[in-house]
Amino acid sequence: MCVGFPLRIVAITPGDLPMATLDAAGRSASCCLAYVPDARVGDYVLVQGGFAAVLLDAEAAAESLAAFAELGALGLAAGRRDLGNIPPGV
Numbered sequence: 001m002c003v004g005f006p007l008r009i010v011a012i013t014p015g016d017l018p019m020a021t022l023d024a025a026g027r028s029a030s031c032c033l034a035y036v037p038d039a040r041v042g043d044y045v046l047v048q049g050g051f052a053a054v055l056l057d058a059e060a061a062a063e064s065l066a067a068f069a070e071l072g073a074l075g076l077a078a079g080r081r082d083l084g085n086i087p088p089g090v
Contacts, residue, residue, distance in 0.1 A: 007046075010041065020039065033052050036052045043056070
């Protein structure tokens with residue numbers, strides 16, 4: 001089972017397969033937006049296998065991030081990769 005957490009879109013490169021640059025707790029990541037064509041800069045997405053699979057509103061993203069923080073599962077702010085679904089080199 002994979003656990004995904006909300007990532008904020010900071011830039012979009014349009015095209016047949018639009019790509020997003022994401023903010024992952026201060027680190028840069030990228031994903032394809034083909035499955036969420038309504039995504040815009042500032043939106044939050046859940047990413048699976050390099051594709052944004054779910055578009056979240058800011059309230060849902062904030063609730064999820066708060067829950068992860070409460071569980072101590074977001075270790076990304078400390079430079080750790082506890083969740084395992086952000087590949088090395090991102």
